[in-house]
Amino acid sequence: MRRAWRDERLWAVLLLALAALVPVVAPMLGSPATVGLATRIVIYGLAASSLHLILGGAGLVSFGHAAFFGLGGYAVGILYAHHVSGEPFLGFIPGSNDLLVTMPAAILAGGIGAAIIGALSLRTAGVQFIMITLAFAQMLYFLFVSLKAYGGDDGLAIRRVVPVLGMNLRDPATLYWICLGLLALWLFLMDRIRRSRFGRILAGVRQGERRMAAIGVRTYPYKLAAFTIAGMGAAMAGALMVNYLRFVSPDMMHWTKSGELMVMVILGGLGTLLGPVVGAAALVSLEYTLSGLTEHWQFVLGPILLLVVLFARGGILGGLRRLAGRPAEHEAQPLPPGELPSGGTAPERAAHG
Amino acid sequence: MGLLLEQLLNGVQLGVTLFLLAAGLTLVFGIMGVINLAHGSLYMIGAYAAAVTAAATGSALLALLAGLAAAGVTGMAIEFLVLRRLYARDHLDQVLATFGLILFFNEAMVLLFGRQPLFVNVPEALRGTLRVLPGVDYPVFRLLIIALGLLVALGLYILIQRTRIGMLVRAGATHREMVRALGVDVRMLYTLIFGLGALLAGLAGVMAGPILSVQPQMGEQILITTFVVVVIGGIGSVRGALFGAVLVGVVDTLLRAYVPGLLRQVMEGSEADALGAGLASMGVYLLMALVLLVKPRGLFPAHA
Numbered sequence: 230m231r232r233a234w235r236d237e238r239l240w241a242v243l244l245l246a247l248a249a250l251v252p253v254v255a256p257m258l259g260s261p262a263t264v265g266l267a268t269r270i271v272i273y274g275l276a277a278s279s280l281h282l283i284l285g286g287a288g289l290v291s292f293g294h295a296a297f298f299g300l301g302g303y304a305v306g307i308l309y310a311h312h313v314s315g316e317p318f319l320g321f322i323p324g325s326n327d328l329l330v331t332m333p334a335a336i337l338a339g340g341i342g343a344a345i346i347g348a349l350s351l352r353t354a355g356v357q358f359i360m361i362t363l364a365f366a367q368m369l370y371f372l373f374v375s376l377k378a379y380g381g382d383d384g385l386a387i388r389r390v391v392p393v394l395g396m397n398l399r400d401p402a403t404l405y406w407i408c409l410g411l412l413a414l415w416l417f418l419m420d421r422i423r424r425s426r427f428g429r430i431l432a433g434v435r436q437g438e439r440r441m442a443a444i445g446v447r448t449y450p451y452k453l454a455a456f457t458i459a460g461m462g463a464a465m466a467g468a469l470m471v472n473y474l475r476f477v478s479p480d481m482m483h484w485t486k487s488g489e490l491m492v493m494v495i496l497g498g499l500g501t502l503l504g505p506v507v508g509a510a511a512l513v514s515l516e517y518t519l520s521g522l523t524e525h526w527q528f529v530l531g532p533i534l535l536l537v538v539l540f541a542r543g544g545i546l547g548g549l550r551r552l553a554g555r556p557a558e559h560e561a562q563p564l565p566p567g568e569l570p571s572g573g574t575a576p577e578r579a580a581h582g
Numbered sequence: 583m584g585l586l587l588e589q590l591l592n593g594v595q596l597g598v599t600l601f602l603l604a605a606g607l608t609l610v611f612g613i614m615g616v617i618n619l620a621h622g623s624l625y626m627i628g629a630y631a632a633a634v635t636a637a638a639t640g641s642a643l644l645a646l647l648a649g650l651a652a653a654g655v656t657g658m659a660i661e662f663l664v665l666r667r668l669y670a671r672d673h674l675d676q677v678l679a680t681f682g683l684i685l686f687f688n689e690a691m692v693l694l695f696g697r698q699p700l701f702v703n704v705p706e707a708l709r710g711t712l713r714v715l716p717g718v719d720y721p722v723f724r725l726l727i728i729a730l731g732l733l734v735a736l737g738l739y740i741l742i743q744r745t746r747i748g749m750l751v752r753a754g755a756t757h758r759e760m761v762r763a764l765g766v767d768v769r770m771l772y773t774l775i776f777g778l779g780a781l782l783a784g785l786a787g788v789m790a791g792p793i794l795s796v797q798p799q800m801g802e803q804i805l806i807t808t809f810v811v812v813v814i815g816g817i818g819s820v821r822g823a824l825f826g827a828v829l830v831g832v833v834d835t836l837l838r839a840y841v842p843g844l845l846r847q848v849m850e851g852s853e854a855d856a857l858g859a860g861l862a863s864m865g866v867y868l869l870m871a872l873v874l875l876v877k878p879r880g881l882f883p884a885h886a
Contacts, residue, residue, distance in 0.1 A: 290672075290673055290674050290677070292677065349875060352878060353874050355673070356611065356673060356813075356817060357874055357878060357879065357880075359673060359677065360809050360810075360812075360813045360874075361870070361871060363806065363809070364810060364813075364870050364871055365871065367863075367867050368864045368867045371863035371864045372860055374863075375856050375859055375860015375861065376856075376857070376860070377852070377853050377856045381856055484802075488677075491681075492678055495674065495678055525689050525692060525693055527685040527686070527689040528685075528686060528689035528690060531684070531686030532682065532686055533682070534679070534682030534685070535664065535679050535682040535683060538668075538675050538678045539664070539668075539679065
């Protein structure tokens, strides 16, 4: 029995089951607005978890993940705009306001975007990879800012979404449960990936890419596959966010959004299944609480982030594990002889590689 | 022809401002291996300090000194309190910690000076224009920025190629461990370089004040472009930073000047302007992506 408690999957199932009760409990406690907050947490948790696949899984620091979040959002928004106007998108794709159509379209858009950007970006590594992903995200950001046909800077509003399988998306609780269900599915997929050969190769890339090459693995296709899957996950989250806010704007792909997603992953703890979701919960509730206290909440949030990075290595879950007397998975993984910890060597590797 | 020359000069002037930022950033990148997102904040702090001093005293010289001092002191404090702990960490931690610093500094400026942009007047003596070619008048202040930027570039060249500190800087950029092993006080060198980078960022901020408006978040707008410059030029290379900065400055300015006009010939006016502005903003990122795809380590890699 004691062993079972050590399995993170059990905790994930428990936490998701508890989270499912939020719309039931919140009205009883007299704070129905909590459902909205919980929806944001779940959606950002999904987006952060998708970033974690490449960041924590393969050690690829992508600074442009919000691009795919926004692509998913815009897929929903643009299809809705064409549904209203009646003109097909690009002349042959009919518009839609049905989530069963727009969600797959969003995931497809995110996947294609990530495959293209990933195929080009993954030719670089290290600092250059961080910067080129940022550059592509900025390109998409400015593209959508300049598309006046889809609202430009002001964004697009989405109204009158049809019910999905008889479920009314305008009901906050229903939308929340849909988001939570998709998060559960996504976490299941992440867990499967982590335990698969694919996941182990990604871990190998993180620990020492040259070693992977030396044992005869072509890492590029695996990294590209992970990058594409991560983009699809972010696009799914973006589509949900647009359904929740009923609004999409270029702000969804602003570079600070990419930064926030990274913060969530780190805050929760790298190398864990639940970490990104816990990090999203922490950051969203922190922002919510601080912005309730003061207009200048970023003045407080900035130093908190700084302190977390400087002193709380391993994030929230890392801290919990340490309290429980176990090292975090990342720290526990033994490094083979001759391989320095990834920390200090990254610049060196870039310098001499 | 006159218009093209004017736009070219505007491009060079933007490029020189970018170079002042990129020089510091590329040295910090190349030698310490640190990504400092808060470099743009130093630029912003320099601009604010100069704007406030200029408004209070009316003296351009005092404003310049105040801007440099504020940026320099803040830079040293950042290095001492934060970055020093991050040298051995991976890029992810550096990005996040300095991301936190950006949020802090931006909001600090809002708290101190409000959200309204501050406007700075060009100093009395520099207000006129100069005839650079028959029929082409160009503001003296902008010409001064170009001259000052080129002077700094020359100074950095001499510092790096001809002095002992420069020798250590070059050695540090290529063989950091070796320099450390030979008994050089690397910490001292790091603080010195970081301070120099902060001063240059402050100088860029002071000079940008009268041209752009001084406001919170002015730092990030230029920071991301500066990253483009550094990556195009090659990380750690000051020569690359100068070349990349002028290239990016000219390309960006020319695209902004001419793309909307070209689009207007095939589209409606307001839509062409919006799309043109967007495409022009995308231009430098496209340039960077192209450079990285052809030469993944930039045009002038320091670690050849």
